[in-house]
Amino acid sequence: MRLSVNGQEVYAYTGGKTFNQELPTVVFIHGAQHDHSVWALQSRYLAHHGYGVLALDLPGHGKSSGAALASVEEIAAWVIAVLDAAGVAKAALIGHSMGSLIALECAGTQPARVGKLALIGTAAPMRVSEELLGATRDNEPLAQDMVNIWSHSTYAAKPSSPGPGFWIVGSNLRLMQRIKPGVMQVDFKACNAYAKAKERAAQVTCPALLVLGENDMMTHPKGARDLQAGIQGQRTVLVKSSGHALMAEQPDAVLDALKAFLAA
Numbered sequence: 001m002r003l004s005v006n007g008q009e010v011y012a013y014t015g016g017k018t019f020n021q022e023l024p025t026v027v028f029i030h031g032a033q034h035d036h037s038v039w040a041l042q043s044r045y046l047a048h049h050g051y052g053v054l055a056l057d058l059p060g061h062g063k064s065s066g067a068a069l070a071s072v073e074e075i076a077a078w079v080i081a082v083l084d085a086a087g088v089a090k091a092a093l094i095g096h097s098m099g100s101l102i103a104l105e106c107a108g109t110q111p112a113r114v115g116k117l118a119l120i121g122t123a124a125p126m127r128v129s130e131e132l133l134g135a136t137r138d139n140e141p142l143a144q145d146m147v148n149i150w151s152h153s154t155y156a157a158k159p160s161s162p163g164p165g166f167w168i169v170g171s172n173l174r175l176m177q178r179i180k181p182g183v184m185q186v187d188f189k190a191c192n193a194y195a196k197a198k199e200r201a202a203q204v205t206c207p208a209l210l211v212l213g214e215n216d217m218m219t220h221p222k223g224a225r226d227l228q229a230g231i232q233g234q235r236t237v238l239v240k241s242s243g244h245a246l247m248a249e250q251p252d253a254v255l256d257a258l259k260a261f262l263a264a
Contacts, residue, residue, distance in 0.1 A: 003085040010082055011063035013055040015047020023052040025088045031097030032187030033176045035062030041251045060183050068186040072194040076105035092116035098191050108200030120211040121244050123223030124197030128188045136185035144176045153215040153243035168248040201230030208234040209261040218244035
């Protein structure tokens with residue numbers, strides 16, 4: 001599905017179904033140096049089980065045009081503009097990593113637009129090391145390797161993927177390599193600079209779910225403690241045998257958590 005926001009084309013994957021705004025809407029927001037494809041299993045399942053799905057490509061990522069936006073706040077405002085363009089009054093927001101900060105910002109500042117909030121692989125603050133930030137500026141292939149290694153709990157997960165012959169570590173690297181040069185530094189600087197997570201957590205009024213990877217080296221489960229304390233009534237699911245790339249390493253566990261949360 002293609003929409004227009006601020007004069008730029010927006011691509012949203014709808015899970016193999018024509019988007020129907022009369023159904024409960026679920027919006028998926030990917031993380032840094034990624035696109036909508038990280039939600040392949042979860043978005044397609046929900047689209048075929050009673051939900052209207054918009055798995056977004058953020059500006060400058062994947063099939064969406066324009067430049068990557070420089071702050072979490074800017075991207076959150078853009079997400080609300082996408083809802084307007086799609087004719088959606090209220091949606092459940094599901095965000096991974098940087099996407100979780102974007103979803104949180106939306107829920108805190110626009111509570112009337114967010115019916116449910118799911119934060120996957122999240123932390124607050126989401127600090128980025130000087131070494132990694134420097135690599136995103138000076139040696140992007142090195143930065144991609146660093147992130148790819150740190151995002152997975154093992155180099156060759158067993159059974160690796162529900163699809164035979166699919167290598168999740170290699171696939172994630174190729175995805176990062178397809179994103180436009182320069183976007184990686186913009187994304188990681190936005191994560192590092194975002195300082196409103198605790199404030200926004202206290203403003204969340206909708207049901208909230210945190211899904212954390214037991215072995216996550218990018219956003220360690222301990223990094224979510226302020227969110228757990230600040231979001232009233234939140235529920236946390238700790239996914240075993242998973243690093244930061246939860247949707248790929250443990251796709252069924254993530255889907256099960258989301259199904260139960262959205263149905264409640």
